[in-house]
Amino acid sequence: MTSLxxxxxxxxxxxxxFSRRVPVEQALAWVDAHAPRLGAEPIGAGEAAGRVPAAPxxxxxxxxxxxxxxxDGYALRSSETVGAGAYNPLRFGLQEGGAPLPLASAALVAAxxxxxxxxxxxxxxxxxxxxxxxxxxxxxxxxxxxxxxRGRELRAGTAIIGSxxxxxxxxxxxxxxxxxxxxxxxxxxxxxxxxxxPKRPGRLAGAPGDAAGPELRALVARxxxxxxxxxxxxxxxxxxxxxxxxxxxxxxxxxxxxGAGPDDEAPLALAEAGRLAxxxxxxxxxxxxxxxxxxxxxVVLLPGDPLACLCAYEIVCGxxxxxxxxxxxxxxxxxxEAEVGRKxxxxxxxxxxxxxxxxxGLAEQIGSVQDGGLASAVRADGFVLIPPSLEGHAPGARVTxxxx
Amino acid sequence: MTSLxxxxxxxxxxxxxFSRRVPVEQALAWVDAHAPRLGAEPIGAGEAAGRVPAAPxxxxxxxxxxxxxxxDGYALRSSETVGAGAYNPLRFGLQEGGAPLPLASAALVAAxxxxxxxxxxxxxxxxxxxxxxxxxxxxxxxxxxxxxxRGRELRAGTAIIGSxxxxxxxxxxxxxxxxxxxxxxxxxxxxxxxxxxPKRPGRLAGAPGDAAGPELRALVARxxxxxxxxxxxxxxxxxxxxxxxxxxxxxxxxxxxxGAGPDDEAPLALAEAGRLAxxxxxxxxxxxxxxxxxxxxxVVLLPGDPLACLCAYEIVCGxxxxxxxxxxxxxxxxxxEAEVGRKxxxxxxxxxxxxxxxxxGLAEQIGSVQDGGLASAVRADGFVLIPPSLEGHAPGARVTxxxx
Numbered sequence: 001m002t003s004l005x006x007x008x009x010x011x012x013x014x015x016x017x018f019s020r021r022v023p024v025e026q027a028l029a030w031v032d033a034h035a036p037r038l039g040a041e042p043i044g045a046g047e048a049a050g051r052v053p054a055a056p057x058x059x060x061x062x063x064x065x066x067x068x069x070x071x072d073g074y075a076l077r078s079s080e081t082v083g084a085g086a087y088n089p090l091r092f093g094l095q096e097g098g099a100p101l102p103l104a105s106a107a108l109v110a111a112x113x114x115x116x117x118x119x120x121x122x123x124x125x126x127x128x129x130x131x132x133x134x135x136x137x138x139x140x141x142x143x144x145x146x147x148x149x150r151g152r153e154l155r156a157g158t159a160i161i162g163s164x165x166x167x168x169x170x171x172x173x174x175x176x177x178x179x180x181x182x183x184x185x186x187x188x189x190x191x192x193x194x195x196x197x198p199k200r201p202g203r204l205a206g207a208p209g210d211a212a213g214p215e216l217r218a219l220v221a222r223x224x225x226x227x228x229x230x231x232x233x234x235x236x237x238x239x240x241x242x243x244x245x246x247x248x249x250x251x252x253x254x255x256x257x258x259g260a261g262p263d264d265e266a267p268l269a270l271a272e273a274g275r276l277a278x279x280x281x282x283x284x285x286x287x288x289x290x291x292x293x294x295x296x297x298x299v300v301l302l303p304g305d306p307l308a309c310l311c312a313y314e315i316v317c318g319x320x321x322x323x324x325x326x327x328x329x330x331x332x333x334x335x336x337e338a339e340v341g342r343k344x345x346x347x348x349x350x351x352x353x354x355x356x357x358x359x360x361g362l363a364e365q366i367g368s369v370q371d372g373g374l375a376s377a378v379r380a381d382g383f384v385l386i387p388p389s390l391e392g393h394a395p396g397a398r399v400t401x402x403x404x
Numbered sequence: 405m406t407s408l409x410x411x412x413x414x415x416x417x418x419x420x421x422f423s424r425r426v427p428v429e430q431a432l433a434w435v436d437a438h439a440p441r442l443g444a445e446p447i448g449a450g451e452a453a454g455r456v457p458a459a460p461x462x463x464x465x466x467x468x469x470x471x472x473x474x475x476d477g478y479a480l481r482s483s484e485t486v487g488a489g490a491y492n493p494l495r496f497g498l499q500e501g502g503a504p505l506p507l508a509s510a511a512l513v514a515a516x517x518x519x520x521x522x523x524x525x526x527x528x529x530x531x532x533x534x535x536x537x538x539x540x541x542x543x544x545x546x547x548x549x550x551x552x553x554r555g556r557e558l559r560a561g562t563a564i565i566g567s568x569x570x571x572x573x574x575x576x577x578x579x580x581x582x583x584x585x586x587x588x589x590x591x592x593x594x595x596x597x598x599x600x601x602p603k604r605p606g607r608l609a610g611a612p613g614d615a616a617g618p619e620l621r622a623l624v625a626r627x628x629x630x631x632x633x634x635x636x637x638x639x640x641x642x643x644x645x646x647x648x649x650x651x652x653x654x655x656x657x658x659x660x661x662x663g664a665g666p667d668d669e670a671p672l673a674l675a676e677a678g679r680l681a682x683x684x685x686x687x688x689x690x691x692x693x694x695x696x697x698x699x700x701x702x703v704v705l706l707p708g709d710p711l712a713c714l715c716a717y718e719i720v721c722g723x724x725x726x727x728x729x730x731x732x733x734x735x736x737x738x739x740x741e742a743e744v745g746r747k748x749x750x751x752x753x754x755x756x757x758x759x760x761x762x763x764x765g766l767a768e769q770i771g772s773v774q775d776g777g778l779a780s781a782v783r784a785d786g787f788v789l790i791p792p793s794l795e796g797h798a799p800g801a802r803v804t805x806x807x808x
Contacts (some may be wrong), residue, residue: 263514
């Protein structure tokens with residue numbers, strides 16, 4: 001139990017606040033140690049978009065499997081075109097595509113068709129003129145021109161599609177080209193969303209907490225997870241614990257009741273159900289987030305405040321899902337370098353998530369980190385991470401913007 | 405009919421090749437003129453992730469609707485804390501949260517709760533100590549501290565969520581906060597995929613064409629479209645025409661049979677069914693792409709070769725889908741600036757799509773633009789666009805990589 005563990009957070013920080021905050025890097029190291037890549041499941045290639053292969057996909061045969069035409073044209077023997085020109089048209093008989101090519105003959109071929117036996121080049125249409133069944137060749141062609149050699153694109157046995165990223169359009173085309181109809185992919189993390197609260201007495205419609213469910217559904221989908229269930233309006237320590245321990249999920253996210261308020265029982269619920277490993281991060285917003293285990297099941301505590309929930313998910317929790325699903329654990333956002341407009345204000349000692357708008361190449365802060373509210377993230381083009389060692393960025397500084 | 409239209413491409417380029425190629429900008433201008441944003445449809449907020457609002461979403465009321473606690477703590481009158489300190493603790497009676505606050509009293513409040521009448525600040529837990537029902541305040545607090553004023557985040561009537569981009573996690577949270585349960589979104593483009601060929605005599609298993617369907621399904625989904633139907637193995641002019649004109653789609657993509665080979669009947673089919681506006685682009689790979697209309701229905705002809713199909717979709721066709729769906733028409737890829745490693749080779753007169761791998765900040769070409777094959781796109785981290793005026797980029801040049 002946590003009380004015997006000197007590394008574990010104090011059991012009850014309610015009405016006191018965090019006496020010590022855990023650096024975000026330490027939380028990420030915990031994530032990396034407790035989120036092993038999930039096992040594999042078979043899937044049809046037609047359903048595999050966005051899934052991560054469990055193992056690299058190898059080419060079973062050379063691609064192309066034989067020498068073939070790289071373009072539409074006339075397949076022929078290049079040596080027979082030597083000397084051909086506009087003033088010296090050479091005459092070839094026109095053959096059907098499939099059969100071996102007799103001497104002094106050419107065959108009409110479409111790109112991708114096997115080269116007829118005997119041919120070693122494809123003459124473009126512009127270098128010949130068809131007169132009935134006779135082809136007048138008015139340009140010479142080198143051996144191999146217009147031909148895609150066997151194995152040129154891919155040799156049999158090559159691991160062409162890796163297992164470190166989701167399959168994208170080109171990969172799906174390649175699976176079809178390789179004749180792969182089924183493959184093993186990493187299982188998608190099954191994510192339980194436990195919404196602690198939010199409708200308690202004294203809260204208002206539109207109060208923090210109502211937003212976490214919709215936010216987390218979208219973020220979980222982005223990171224390749226599948227929502228196993230949503231458990232709404234969970235209130236009280238034993239109910240939160242019960243929602244954590246029910247089987248069926250690969251990870252449990254508890255949104256709300258993570259802070260230092262009188263009814264913030266999520267950390268206590270996790271400590272009772274299993275182990276609260278980390279609670280209270282040097283992160284703004286989102287600092288009341290926590291991490292722990294029920295058996296080997298990772299549980300993430302997220303703030304109920306909509307912006308804090310979003311930030312804690314982005315900075316810590318998303319990495320856990322991406323690791324479970326075999327994806328790149330790093331932040332998934334596109335990045336853009338930008339120059340700071342007005343000063344970006346931050347607090348020493350915290351990793352600040354600063355919502356910014358890009359305005360003609362300048363990054364302009366929207367609201368303040370402390371209380372910009374969810375509207376700041378809605379209005380933002382992205383966010384800038386300001387490390388704990390800094391109290392902000394001066395105008396003109398170069399920063400990396402993570403784009404939404 | 406096209407034969408009367410001097411602007412239309414020549415009717416039959418088969419066995420001749422393209423005598424004139426249309427600059428890609430001209431094709432994009434055609435797309436912009438023929439892809440109006442689709443109409444609206446109602447949707448539940450829970451299903452709205454990734455959808456584009458048909459109109460901006462306004463806040464119906466101030467957010468927050470009343471002054472409320474911005475953090476957990478004790479709500480009180482700031483004027484009564486003047487002079488409080490560690491050596492001068494001031495004593496306050498502790499009240500229930502909801503009722504108006506008597507003088508010399510404080511009320512325990514959770515973040516998001518309405519401030520009790522009379523209170524104008526929230527004291528953090530660290531500045532007070534609870535002794536039974538008496539609160540000893542050991543720090544002064546300014547008026548407004550720890551309080552989120554009514555309307556601070558958002559004023560009633562503000563258009564907080566725009567209609568120019570898909571809804572993301574923060575937007576979905578905001579819809580919940582605003583109490584929006586239904587909204588109108590732009591209809592998703594219904595896309596028909598007509599796969600012309602690919603199993604014709606003389607083609608091999610794994611020949612170009614087999615890959616286009618899976619590629620296009622993934623790309624259409626990425627760009628917010630929904631596949632209305634896939635019509636596979638369509639062969640011959642009248643069958644391709646028939647697949648174009650059947651009702652039910654907002655756009656028809658025909659993959660394959662777009663080039664200058666003997667059986668490349670897709671351009672002729674489009675000219676017969678409607679109007680072939682553009683055929684043959686100054687684009688590599690993907691130059692056999694075409695554009696046209698059947699009535700007001702846009703039809704895109706795409707090459708059957710897997711890499712050419714991918715490139716023609718990315719550079720021209722995706723923009724059409726994004727416009728129909730109300731999205732940003734520009735390329736959707738994240739970009740990164742990089743330095744050219746070995747020379748990027750290109751052809752003057754063509755917009756070249758050059759597959760590159762990023763290797764320690766250097767962009768290295770994979771295969772050649774002309775015949776790298778689909779494997780080059782599978783292996784690539786992204787692509788570099790080399791404009792028609794250049795024959796490549798020298799080592800050390802700065803280029804923009806569009807990341808897959």
